[in-house]
Amino acid sequence: MNPVILITGASRGIGAATALQAARAGYTVVVNYRANELAAESVVRQIREMGAKAIAVQADVADEAEVLAMFATIDAQLGPLRALVNNAGVVDVASRVDKMTVTRMKRIFDTNVIGSMLCAREAVLRMSTRHGGSGGAIVNLSSVAATLGSPGQYVDYAASKGAIDAFTVGLAREVATESIRVNAVRPGIIDTDIHASGGQPGRAQHLAATIPIQRPGIAGEVASAIVGCSAVVPATPRVHCSMWAVDVRFGGLGHAPAAETAHWPNA
């Protein structure tokens, strides 16, 4: 039976590219989405056309009841989860901190941080050998914003990704002896709809001139790093608790551990 992978926010962008690459790597794929059912179903259709298995499951990751219902659907329809990619994430329009509302701050943290932690909790309950599971892998989507802070743009978003980095290190250490590997992938500027949702549709292209290779990254390039870190499928290289940078700013498009990586067990 093919291992089951859940990718949150997989209806488009990096999540959709990851879903397609995971299917090619031999996973049965759960395509989670919040609102865009048509886009999610299109990803599922593309996976089925490859001869792989996929289902779309709607859930707002920031809503605990919806997350619980999503995991119950996966348990019932596909069996034990072996990999989770905490990809769903949001930004808001460019703003200084002194202009940010509490509603905005809570939306960013509820989706990017609490959503990832809720999904990780449910995944650990199913994967951990401590709970009778067979092990697995969790990949969290961080961002280079976690190290740069995004001043004048979205410090709230950057802070949420900093929280993801700390969560990744802590969870990795917590479940290290329970056959679960936890990693984070930290993309640089990737050309997806997220920039339009932050009110800057051309942002990735506008910043191209500041990037050594003169173009933003594309979703598929990040997806390769994510699927590599997921690595439940045998014979794929395995890593445990690293922050993997996929960052075109420094001229490299491959993925390599970030300079400030906290490598288990030295973290």
Ligand code: NDP
């Ligand atoms: P997109 O905006 O292109 O896609 C976001 C996806 O997340 C969509 O599938 C959307 O679903 C889903 N989503 C949003 N909110 C929720 C929620 N509450 N519950 C479930 N799903 C949700 O984003 P990207 O592909 O660009 O980004 C993916 C991840 O990569 C994010 O975590 C982001 O922070 C991170 N990242 C992106 C970078 C970039 O430059 N693009 C750089 C660094 C990190 P729906 O379609 O239904 O709305």
